[in-house]
Amino acid sequence: xxxxxxxxxxxxxxxxxxxxxxxxxxxxxxxxxxxxxxxxxxxxxxxxxxxxxxxxxxxxxxxxxxxxxxxxxxxxxxxxxxxxxxxxxxxxxxxxxxxxxxxxxxxxxxxxxxxxxxxxxxxxxxxxxxxxxxxxxxxxxxxxxxxxxxxxxxxxxxxxxxxxxxxxxxxxxxxxxxxxxxxxxxxxxxxxxxxxxxxxxxxxxxxxxxxxxxxxxxxxxxxxxxxxxxxxxxxxxxxxxxxxxxxxxxxxxxxxxxxxxxxxxxxxxxxxxxxxxxxxxxx
Amino acid sequence: xxxxxxxxxxxxxxxxxxxxxxxxxxxxxxxxxxxxxxxxxxxxxxxxxxxxxxxxxxxxxxxxxxxxxxxxxxxxxxxxxxxxxxxxxxxxxxxxxxxxxxxxxxxxxxxxxxxxxxxxxxxxxxxxxxxxxxxxxxxxxxxxxxxxxxxxxxxxxxxxxxxxxxxxxxxxxxxxxxxxxxxxxxxxxxxxxxxxxxxxxxxxxxxxxxxxxxxxxxxxxxxxxxxxxxxxxxxxxxxxxxxxxxxxxxxxxxxxxxxxxxxxxxxxxxxxxxxxxxxxxxx
Numbered sequence: 005x006x007x008x009x010x011x012x013x014x015x016x017x018x019x020x021x022x023x024x025x026x027x028x029x030x031x032x033x034x035x036x037x038x039x040x041x042x043x044x045x046x047x048x049x050x051x052x053x054x055x056x057x058x059x060x061x062x063x064x065x066x067x068x069x070x071x072x073x074x075x076x077x078x079x080x081x082x083x084x085x086x087x088x089x090x091x092x093x094x095x096x097x098x099x100x101x102x103x104x105x106x107x108x109x110x111x112x113x114x115x116x117x118x119x120x121x122x123x124x125x126x127x128x129x130x131x132x133x134x135x136x137x138x139x140x141x142x143x144x145x146x147x148x149x150x151x152x153x154x155x156x157x158x159x160x161x162x163x164x165x166x167x168x169x170x171x172x173x174x175x176x177x178x179x180x181x182x183x184x185x186x187x188x189x190x191x192x193x194x195x196x197x198x199x200x201x202x203x204x205x206x207x208x209x210x211x212x213x214x215x216x217x218x219x220x221x222x223x224x225x226x227x228x229x230x231x232x233x234x235x236x237x238x239x240x241x242x243x244x245x246x247x248x249x250x251x252x253x254x255x256x257x258x259x260x261x262x263x264x265x266x267x268x269x270x271x272x273x274x275x276x277x278x279x280x281x282x283x284x285x286x287x
Numbered sequence: 288x289x290x291x292x293x294x295x296x297x298x299x300x301x302x303x304x305x306x307x308x309x310x311x312x313x314x315x316x317x318x319x320x321x322x323x324x325x326x327x328x329x330x331x332x333x334x335x336x337x338x339x340x341x342x343x344x345x346x347x348x349x350x351x352x353x354x355x356x357x358x359x360x361x362x363x364x365x366x367x368x369x370x371x372x373x374x375x376x377x378x379x380x381x382x383x384x385x386x387x388x389x390x391x392x393x394x395x396x397x398x399x400x401x402x403x404x405x406x407x408x409x410x411x412x413x414x415x416x417x418x419x420x421x422x423x424x425x426x427x428x429x430x431x432x433x434x435x436x437x438x439x440x441x442x443x444x445x446x447x448x449x450x451x452x453x454x455x456x457x458x459x460x461x462x463x464x465x466x467x468x469x470x471x472x473x474x475x476x477x478x479x480x481x482x483x484x485x486x487x488x489x490x491x492x493x494x495x496x497x498x499x500x501x502x503x504x505x506x507x508x509x510x511x512x513x514x515x516x517x518x519x520x521x522x523x524x525x526x527x528x529x530x531x532x533x534x535x536x537x538x539x540x541x542x543x544x545x546x547x548x549x550x551x552x553x554x555x556x557x558x559x560x561x562x563x564x565x566x567x568x569x570x
Contacts, residue, residue, distance in 0.1 A: 011452055060330030109416070109450045115391030133392070141452045167392045169294055169424045184487075
């Protein structure tokens with residue numbers, strides 16, 4: 005497995021693969037890999053001749069008061085996991101490699117980026133799109149893999165790919181959860197053991213919403229109120245948002261007629277966690 | 288020569304060429320082609336196996352009070368010229384093909400886009416970058432050709448290609464002028480015969496600046512004053528800007544130590560014309 009830090013090396017290797025007619029999968033990550041990431045890498049290794057994992061804590065997708073500095077990093081452990089999961093190349097550039105002096109542009113995106121996390125984290129999805137556009141151009145993948153825990157990110161990337169007529173196929177993969185239901189996240193490492201237990205209210209709320217939905221409830225307000233109550237009952241929690249949105253546009257809906265998503269962001273202590281569950285209308 | 292109006296067709300043809308190992312040149316235009324454009328097409332036909340010309344009056348690069356509606360169009364004459372000049376494909380999409388319902392992003396660029404036309408036409412270069420990024424992704428050219436009359440546009444596109452790690456090679460081609468010195472422009476068609484004569488003050492001013500520079504003058508203020516005087520002497524003219532800038536960054540400079548550009552925008556009657564001349568420092 006190659007481990008490269010420069011755009012030049014990453015391009016040289018991937019262009020050589022492309023010239024040999026090999027298909028390339030890309031898994032963009034911020035590192036501190038967990039089984040969610042590994043499921044993406046494994047899927048990519050299954051679908052493609054070659055799999056690239058990017059590991060880059062992207063400064064421009066963090067707000068001023070967010071956790072860019074404290075975001076967990078462990079590049080050596082990460083690269084070992086990548087290799088074990090079937091990656092052929094790890095691209096782990098420094099910030100100056102991605103944003104050299106003179107860098108002066110970004111992708112500005114609205115649409116699916118507007119509500120939910122987009123509303124609470126101004127500029128976040130602009131930063132995500134900018135780095136992902138760069139990664140797509142550097143690696144030139146046939147397919148790129150994203151986890152559905154970041155459902156809005158997935159919707160935003162799909163929109164960007166459409167807006168810019170990009171050839172890459174975007175593949176969304178199921179949320180991977182701990183045995184007790186907590187969605188895997190690099191940020192779970194921030195939680196104290198007490199907070200770790202409290203954090204279960206997110207998945208508990210979503211499961212309850214889903215079973216209400218499955219039993220026929222189609223009113224988003226009732227579903228949201230149900231989730232809200234469960235989360236508020238947890239003392240360490242503070243709700244950032246709970247929304248029922250269309251799964252493509254990420255816009256709140258008044259009645260669930262097509263596939264929707266119940267998405268939420270909740271602070272557990274000082275740690276902000278997100279989670280969601282699909283509410284699929286059988287046709 | 289293919290003439291196609293959809294992204295799908297343009298991709299199918301160019302991807303087939305790429306799969307055959309053929310190099311592709313792209314000449315992005317807004318149509319109403321003149322010899323400046325044709326020099327780009329011919330150069331591309333010389334350098335590449337296949338040459339694509341896009342003809343698209345890009346709505347998002349025009350300001351509200353600018354000439355989007357009246358911009359001259361003659362697609363049939365244009366396609367004939369393309370074929371004669373060696374093009375293999377003309378891509379002439381409708382606005383809805385490039386910006387379908389739901390399109391919700393753009394490239395936001397500063398740096399070389401900030402001064403000159405960027406300062407007078409807010410959002411102009413964002414619109415240029417957005418459409419050019421799309422065209423690059425649709426055609427996937429090895430090389431793309433731009434005229435140096437739009438020197439700031441060329442600098443902005445080079446910056447975008449760098450910022451987004453794109454593989455395309457950008458080639459800037461010399462300004463093509465009428466016999467009397469007027470830079471070829473689709474907008475020259477707006478000029479009355481009296482204005483047409485008055486418009487010669489732009490190239491006259493630039494030639495005078497160049498010969499002063501060649502005789503050793505390195506003070507931008509003196510060079511600008513010289514140009515200003517020549518243009519002000521023309522009754523039908525109104526100066527939008529005259530600047531001496533670095534040829535890469537497009538930033539005004541205090542002393543000409545490396546390659547610079549004298550760039551100007553001047554209204555002749557109601558028509559806004561731009562022109563420029565390189566001031567090259569021999570090393």
